[in-house]
Amino acid sequence: MGKIIGIDLGTTNSAIAVMEGGSAKIIPTAEGRNIFPSIVEPVKNLVGDVAKRQMILNASNTIHSVKRLMGQKYSGKQSQKTKEMVSYEIVENKDGSRSSPFRRTSTTLNARLPNKQGK
Amino acid sequence: MVKKTQKKHEEKIIELEEKYKRVLADYQNQERRHKEGQSQLVKMANAILIEKLLADLDSLELAQKHLQDKGLSMVIDQFFTTLSQEGLKEIETDHGQFDPLLMDCTEVVPGKKDQVVETITKGYYLYDNVLRPAKVKVGSGEGK
Numbered sequence: 151m152g153k154i155i156g157i158d159l160g161t162t163n164s165a166i167a168v169m170e171g172g173s174a175k176i177i178p179t180a181e182g183r184n185i186f187p188s189i190v191e192p193v194k195n196l197v198g199d200v201a202k203r204q205m206i207l208n209a210s211n212t213i214h215s216v217k218r219l220m221g222q223k224y225s226g227k228q229s230q231k232t233k234e235m236v237s238y239e240i241v242e243n244k245d246g247s248r249s250s251p252f253r254r255t256s257t258t259l260n261a262r263l264p265n266k267q268g269k
Numbered sequence: 270m271v272k273k274t275q276k277k278h279e280e281k282i283i284e285l286e287e288k289y290k291r292v293l294a295d296y297q298n299q300e301r302r303h304k305e306g307q308s309q310l311v312k313m314a315n316a317i318l319i320e321k322l323l324a325d326l327d328s329l330e331l332a333q334k335h336l337q338d339k340g341l342s343m344v345i346d347q348f349f350t351t352l353s354q355e356g357l358k359e360i361e362t363d364h365g366q367f368d369p370l371l372m373d374c375t376e377v378v379p380g381k382k383d384q385v386v387e388t389i390t391k392g393y394y395l396y397d398n399v400l401r402p403a404k405v406k407v408g409s410g411e412g413k
Contacts, residue, residue, distance in 0.1 A: 170295070170299075181399060200369045203372065203374060204374055206377055
């Protein structure tokens with residue numbers, strides 16, 4: 151059985167914990183922080199604080215506030231609102247496939263989110 | 270019946286062996302991490318205090334920029350030497366390539382693309398870790 155990790159995915163910040171000895175243990179970043187910004191730069195493979203530091207320099211390739219779009223349809227009100235707000239381009243997805251290196255992951259979502267975003 | 274019980278026991282042995290191997294691997298990992306954590310803790314014990322003192326160092330440097338006082342310059346040097354002895358080292362930023370691992374881009378200004386134009390706040394390493402990234406202005410690629 152592989153390791154079990156849990157991701158607390160927030161709109162602004164995230165945290166990742168691993169199950170060790172029956173309890174969850176937060177995995178700190180290289181800089182020793184327990185939480186990190188929910189920001190990624192997929193071209194240069196930058197995540198968290200490092201991605202945030204170059205955000206204004208590379209705004210079109212830096213993805214943030216992605217939780218606003220989770221579970222939403224492209225044509226939905228929330229998606230269209232977010233599209234106007236963010237610096238990167240949002241396009242309609244034709245391929246719904248995804249993969250994960252972990253066998254089991256659990257993600258906590260803000261309780262105030264609509265049900266369809268928690269799925 | 271006996272065969273069935275024997276098969277059940279064999280399966281239980283295999284399951285327990287698996288569990289034992291996993292627990293042993295977890296223990297070894299934990300031991301290694303504990304050792305690493307301990308040496309890291311000794312090194313980084315001062316990190317929070319030094320990070321707070323950096324704000325004072327910034328203020329002194331700002332005052333020196335304005336006053337150009339010889340005495341103040343000596344105090345700043347002495348202060349920085351003390352912090353250096355604790356593992357503090359300045360991050361070089363002057364007109365180099367912007368590196369998000371070490372620097373924080375606060376403004377994009379006319380200048381060479383992705384080159385540091387100006388350092389707003391100095392960045393520092395504590396031993397090999399970035400204690401505080403440097404805040405810099407970066408060139409947009411457009412001329413002045």
